[in-house]
Amino acid sequence: MNNTALTLAEFKTETGQLLNVETVKNYLVSGNGNVTDQEVLMFIELCKAQHLNPFIREAYLIKFGSSQANIVVGKDVFVKRAYRNPNFDGMRAGIVIIRQDGGMDYREGSLKAPGETLIGGWCQVYLKDIPHPVRSEVSLEEYSKSQATWKQMPCVMIRKCAVVTALREAFPEDLQGMYDASEMKNVPDKLPEKDVKVGYATVGQKQGIMKLASMKGLYSHDNPKDISKMEEFCNSKGYNLKELKFDEVDELLDCLSKYEPKNSTNEIIEDADFREVEQEQFGDIE
Known part of the structure; x- marks a missing residue:
């Protein structure tokens, strides 16, 4: 890759830290893989374009082995940006279940009774300038992973996938190119949450x-x-x-x-x- 492009690929976050190639490779890569210059460049450019601060865990660059790196955002970024948008007028979200009698329910929240079968999640985002909500419905079988959080809290996780999908559709300029860890199969279900301290051992x-x-x-x-x-x-x-x-x-x-x-x-x-x-x-x- 052109070294000039990598040299120019840097910016200062709102809290004053400088995000560049060196800090990404030394402090901001999760997993055991070696990221490529192209992957680092994509990460920096996304953080720059969407004003994400990876030092306070708003964004992660994750790579295992020789697989392609994944860029995910922190769990609170989607909701924070939605509430910050003046056009946001609230949202509703829940799960889709099959009752014991075979009927299907769209239930608000994430409560499932014993004997019911979880099959998906849903979310509606309301905007002030359009008369109908932006709605998403997602299937459990397309998202569920064999990791601990999905096994322990499948209702919470599939509802979360529906929420971030709907918010991304409702606010494309604020959330374009951003994905939550719950949506991706090759990332751990638990990511570091402590702020990154540059200058200290990784x-x-x-x-x-x-x-x-x-x-x-x-x-x-x-x-x-x-x-x-x-x-x-x-x-x-x-x-x-x-x-x-x-x-x-x-x-x-x-x-x-x-x-x-x-x-x-x-x-x-x-x-x-x-x-x-x-x-x-x-x-x-x-």
Whole structure:
């Protein structure tokens, strides 16, 4: 890709952070895949065009393996922008169920009785300048994923899909090109919610550090909340594990690689398999 295009693909968010190629690749990619320059460019341009701030989790760039990257927006963006539009005049939404007697109901809300079968969701968005609502009806079988949230809360999730579909049709200028995670099959049902802190170690870097720490006997995946040994090691080297800077990561990894654990029983420390884990498993590390 043209390097000039990538260099120009940057903008400053309303809260003052600079969104550019470096910050996207270092801090704003979820998943274990390596994003391409084209995918980064598309993400930045969407954020710029729709005034999305990925640092406060209004937008995500997600990629696993060699699959195509997905761009999704935060769960509250659709509703916030609808209420902000002066033409918005309210909405109604619910689920579609098959009753035990075989009849079909369009029910407002997301309450389903035992014995009823959920088959879809619906939403109506009312606009002040047109006499009829913008309506969407979505089928459960087209959206349902095998992830935990869909298994635990299918009524809530399919209703949400109907809501964002209707809002996108009602406000194309405000929501064009934007999709919620619930609509997409290749994204996790739970995304990071904490604001991004630029300049500090990324989640991926922390995972690499803790992998090496586990090999050195300073951390155990069996007890992920206990990071006391690793904190003690970092403090002895002049680093703050919970406030580790991006530029300090390589230095800390070098210290870890040179560390020889004191093992009085002469046991062999095995190279543990690394498991990609959620941010919360690192205790209080932000």
